[in-house]
Amino acid sequence: MIQLEQVSKEYRMGSETIYALRNVNLRINAGEYIAIIGPSGSGKSTLMNIIGCLDNTSRGRYRLSGNAVAGLSGDRLAEVRNATIGFVFQTFNLLPRLNARENVELPLVYAGVGKAERRMRSHAMLTRVGLSDRMLHKPNELSGGQRQRVAIARALATDPAVLLADEPTGALDTHTGREIMGLLEDLNSEGTTLILVTHDPELAERARRMIRLRDGEIIHEETH
Secondary structure, eight states, X not given: OEEEEEEEEEEEETTEEEEEEEEEEEEEOTTOEEEEEOOXXXXXXXXXXXXXXXXXXXXXXXXETTEEOTTOOHHHHHHHHHHHEEEEETXXXXXXXXXXXXXXXXXXXXXXXXXXXXXXXXXHHHHHTTOTTOTTOOGGGSOHHHHHHHHHHHHHTTOOSEXXXXXXXXXXXXXXHHHHHHHHHHHHHTTOEEEEEESOHHHHTTSSEEEEEETTEEEEEEEO
């Protein structure tokens, strides 16, 4: 499903060149559960942004579901992101003025889905994550774990093939974090490709495959 070949990413900061990724080769099959781990500055976020079509490569090739990502227009990239990839972030990224149901419906609005269908899907996704009784609550009326569940429901609304989770338990207590990881792993067992980005070795070891980055390079890979 995901194939990176000799992918590098560089940034210019004045006269200095920052090498965020160096010749990364990575293949992720449909339905896999992998963790990308490394310290701050190792290239984790850059790799996630490239996989999620939020950033372009400087060199190398990235193919998603067999299609070359390089050269796609901004509109087409947005369509690919919306249809194929769901994002779950540490900070939830919910809009405070919207209730849970309206937050979940946002990607469906961008996808041009009609109101009745949006309402049906948002109800189904919030029920799936255990929030059928919190649909009309705004983010500030929800606990951290409930807000992350809303974010997961929003990520699932477009039925994505890939779920990218960037430190999804970083803002949660240990018990709630375990609940959220259990939910994500249940989704993976149902066929969703799960890519976890973390600096936490305990979380990374839950994945079936762990990719370790340092200084923009893959230095180790192991299967559990």
